[in-house]
Amino acid sequence: MLPDKRGYFGEYGGKFVPETLMSALSELETAYAEAMADDDFQKEFNHLCRDYIGRPTPLYCAQQLSDKIGGATILLKREDLAHTGAHKINNALGQGLLAKRMGKTRIIAETGAGQHGVAAATICAMLGLECIVYMGSEDMRRQSPNVNRIKLTGAEVRPVTSGSCTLKDAINEAIRDWVSNVQNTHYLLGSVVGPHPYPMIVRNFQAIIGQEAREQVLADYGRLPDYLVACVGGGSNSIGLFHPFYNDKNVKFIGVEAGGLGLETNKHSAALLTGKTGVLHGTKSYLMENEHGQIRETHSIAPGLDYPGVGPEHSYYKDSGRATYIAVTDVQALEGFKLLCDTEGIIPALEPAHAIYHVAKLAAGLPQEQLIIVNLSGRGDKDLEIVTRALGMEL
């Protein structure tokens, strides 16, 4: 099972961090292994997954959407119904319990769309831990409802004004904080990026999505799905869905990256489709960089996908052909957003709206008996302002 001992998925992964953090990463790896072997930890995690997060989340057959498209049957994994409204809470709960077990009293987190920030702040409130969330000033502007939610749960939001003022810069600042306060602080990283063991730990806490979906589809349909589809920014909701199906070779994985204004424009966030191997934020993976090795600025209408890198496991899936990656533009994502609102009365976040758009295309060309599971990774309340403006609606 990957990653290997050095934290590599094939040639991707590793630990490219300042020396100051190396012992903290080892400490985290050891604490995680001990927690996994501890029945009490597992029991507490499972109990809070059920009673606090509200798991299992439903696997909902989107009949109206499927009928409208007239092709394959579309199933939605309803992570939007998890407490705080997105899949991010699964990992925040797991790492929060881990931090407490390690005796860390201070939690730092980065956030793009704000969903991880909300999840981290929420879990810290529940566990009685101090919480500081780094957020790009541009993201604070476009996801202001989430800024308020973070503050209401007692966390501090620190605006980041360097670079493009988005997720990448928030991670830089969180790492600088961690380097400075490593003794008492746990960095609650929100995606399957960063140095080993983060891509492994975050994946394993998010794998509950795929584990449930696998059981649910077998119970309801008596068979495995034909396709799994999910959006990919850093890649945690997609890996969480995909990973438990890894050995089911007939189940195809499709990851949907943010095509922004179009791949030909440079204003997008499609690291897997357009990037090359590089090192950012402690991990070796596909990366959007210029010809001099400087990280490029990215764009997406969905702040949670607006990131120049991607988790190393996705890079491995891409090279090995286990998953296929495609891009959906801002305009297409808005179409996906409207489609789900109209047909199912479900308002998706802009991130999974990318996946919805692609699923609609994919399903149209497939027979009805084919099953597609799409991860509806979050709800769209946070995006109402962006969407109403983009669609020229008056609220």
Add this chain to the structure above:
Amino acid sequence: MSQITSVFKPGYKVLIAYITVGYPDIKATLSIAAALAESGCDIIELGIPFSDPLADGVTIQKSSYQALQQGTTPQACLDTAAEISKKVSVPLVFMTYYNPVLNFGLELFCQSCITAGINGLIVPDLTPEEGAELEAITRKHDLDLVYFLAPTSTEERIAAVAERSRGFIYLVSLTGVTGTRDTLPLELEGFVKRVRQKSKQPLCVGFGVSTPEHAKRVAAIADGVIVGSRLIQLIEEDATLASLKSFVASMREALN
């Protein structure tokens, strides 16, 4: 013995100066380097700017950003180093993050370093765990690859770095990023002592070293001091470089 190690002599304390290449511009970098050598620096650390310098505090973040805005590429830094090495005799090392080097191509980058008169590399996001490939290539080209140790380093890590760092060992004085500080941590002496017990290599202390008083305290326990952010501030404050020169001279004096 490499160019870098030959600078370290018994009883002598080495002064290492960091500047960002291309800050405020390339032409200024040439005169700054000359001024540093004249005023008593023993090794000049030339920073190749990177878009995401996560081990750096605000001063070097700003200088890196401005240098990039000026169009300072790794190739421009190599060209600048070649110019500098013609004019000054002190050893030169490059400080940069791993991605620009990886993008350039490890082999080609090391070859180009030698041609440009660079004697060593310092890569703050590269630890021995990930350094094997660059280590092998730098060895082949007689470039020193300097590794870091931090107050949080375990005994095991100290032993590994002591064995594999070449040129000297870069001791991070504090748990934090680069930048000027009013005081150095109380634990500094204990940390340096801990490393000394496991290492025969020269030990240089950097991060936060901002005054002649700091330099004196470091000189009492280590073999060299590294100063960076304070120099960048002085370059910003006084473009004539007079403040920079007198500060470097005062640091040199504090070490003698």
